[in-house]
Amino acid sequence: MLRKIRLTLAILFFTLVTLLFLDFTGTAHAWFRWMAKIQFLPAVLALNIGAVVLLILLTLVFGRIYCSVICPLGVFQDAVAWLGKKRKKNRYGYSKALNWLRYGVLGLFIVALIAGIGSLVALLAPYSSYGRMANNLFQPLWQWSNNGLAYLSERAGNYAFYSVDVWMKSLSTFIIAAFTFIIIAILAWRGGRTYCNTICPVGTVLGFLAKYAWLKPVIDTSKCVNCNLCARNCKSACIDVKEHKIDYSRCVACMDCIGKCHKGAISYTHPSGKDATPASNEKIDNTRRSFLTTTTVLATTSALKAQEKNVDGGLAKIEDKLIPNRTTPLTPPGSFSARNLTQHCTACQLCISACPNGVLRPSTDLMKLMQPEMSYERGYCRPECTKCSEVCPAGAIHPLTVEDKSAVQIGHAVWVKKNCIPLRDGVDCGNCARHCPTGAIQMVPSDPDRSDSPKIPIINVERCIGCGACENLCPARPFSAIYVEGHEMHRTV
Known part of the structure; x- marks a missing residue:
């Protein structure tokens, strides 16, 4: 029995x-x-x-x-x-x-x-x-x-x-x-x-x-x-x-x-x-x-770096996006910092399996092997999604409400002039500004003296939360004309 x-x-x-x-x-x-x-x-x-x-x-x-x-x-x-x-x-x-x-x-x-x-x-x-x-x-x-x-x-x-x-x-x-x-x-x-x-x-x-x-x-x-x-x-x-x-x-x-x-x-x-x-x-x-x-003294170190290639969202196959070279890695909202994430993460990958947007994936860096990393080639971190913070069992990602997440700044967008389609190809775009959930991006004339000059994005880094919508939805290939640079310590906007 x-x-x-x-x-x-x-x-x-x-x-x-x-x-x-x-x-x-x-x-x-x-x-x-x-x-x-x-x-x-x-x-x-x-x-x-x-x-x-x-x-x-x-x-x-x-x-x-x-x-x-x-x-x-x-x-x-x-x-x-x-x-x-x-x-x-x-x-x-x-x-x-x-x-x-x-x-x-x-x-x-x-x-x-x-x-x-x-x-x-x-x-x-x-x-x-x-x-x-x-x-x-x-x-x-x-x-x-x-x-x-x-x-x-x-x-x-x-x-x-x-x-x-x-x-x-x-x-x-x-x-x-x-x-x-x-x-x-x-x-x-x-x-x-x-x-x-x-x-x-x-x-x-x-x-x-x-x-x-x-x-x-x-x-x-x-x-x-x-x-x-x-x-x-x-x-x-x-x-x-x-x-x-x-x-x-x-x-x-x-x-x-x-x-x-x-x-x-x-x-x-x-x-x-x-x-x-x-x-x-x-x-x-x-x-x-x-x-x-x-065994109660538990501390591990690693940082996050993306090394995956994938295709942009949409109905048609297009050229693969490449991951930008971020100076500071991105860590999920609720992790507070890369240090906190690595001190608690056991690389069980439950957060990766639960992520509905394809943002989290295992790191391939030897010193950070299998721990979650963020990148926006397949999707972006939607402000209304808190899945990873809900399922993390080790305290690496703390629970967040939707309201809290919308105010957490994990990074800020950076514009890359040479990749921007309006300047490179001479066509209107504005995808980054249209899809920014916080209104942190505006399109302005590239030549202040000519109102009809191609419009380019300007970024309000104080409002940007680093969700990656701009990077993910940017049509420029193979590198986006706008990408998110991480913050060592997360901030509140």
Whole structure:
């Protein structure tokens, strides 16, 4: 029964968290974005004390239930391991914990956080790893399926579905997501929870706490017949049947051992007497304690720079726009500054998958790898849209109201005279002024002494909020005649 409850909750969490990355309508985000906010590392980075305390209490009461129910990467591994069982049953066995590797990776992870090596942090963070897989591998399949349904329903005279644009936001991030998928799938197929118990820094921290959990799987030596069935079905490889002990730092409370034991020798209860001794008799040194304390000190550094090419919006294919060379990168409204964004961002890419305007995409810069960046080749940051600030679980982008966003200046427009169509081609334009939502751009004669001279834009930088409507809708190719330069610190207009 316990296993069925755990499986039901795990499937529910996994499905809904995955939908957060797949759903382009915003419906899932409206109801279930809290599931992203209770993931361990994003909650710590966001200083979400309630979520962190809840997860710690859950671990101290139930063990590593977070890893087997709430963490999507953990549930994904269970799904792959279950498929592996179809090929060969009773295929696991007890192995000693590789504590030198577990705590070594955790130490490296913390050093990377403090040193600001955001790309390494993003590679090791479990929720972020799954987010990249969902955003880069699963989302295109979901969107193509939707477009197929839209095509069929349109032919039937039904418009319940609508087509969406499917595009690769970053080749490098796609490759990393594909490699992550392959590596974790192979590890799970062959060894179950190998990744969780040797590499995952969150698993190591929670495993440290799980040693002191109130409820644990406990072996009743008077009933155990040493059949080894529990150990051969333990995907965490943490049951030592010979010693009748369980390494609770690696146990993810999946309840598989309880379901497989035909003698009822394993129960999920509070250990007492000699059973209360943790499976691992190694002394918990001060280094481990310092690791746990240091995990609250989270700081990463990176800046944002766009390197993608795309086509302008419209009905006809035209020449690709190229990304301008911005001196200062653009960060989303609500991030306050590039520094705040990089201190909290885990590169989970939930904001990228939720952006309806194609403004956010993963960075390809090695030092800022996979963190979100803004660019306006496919769309612009509409003042009425607050999706990224609503879904960010790590506090990298703070929630904003529509009114607040309309007053946040993330950058200012810059005019490039040599690219401007009225001067270059001798035809009227004014697209930038017509579409500026704040009225920060006006068209004036290029020659003050001639009222009939070609009109060019002038920009009121005090009113400009840096939304990028002018840059996106400028017809000049390959570079826009007007682009947005970012601000290190956001301002209020």
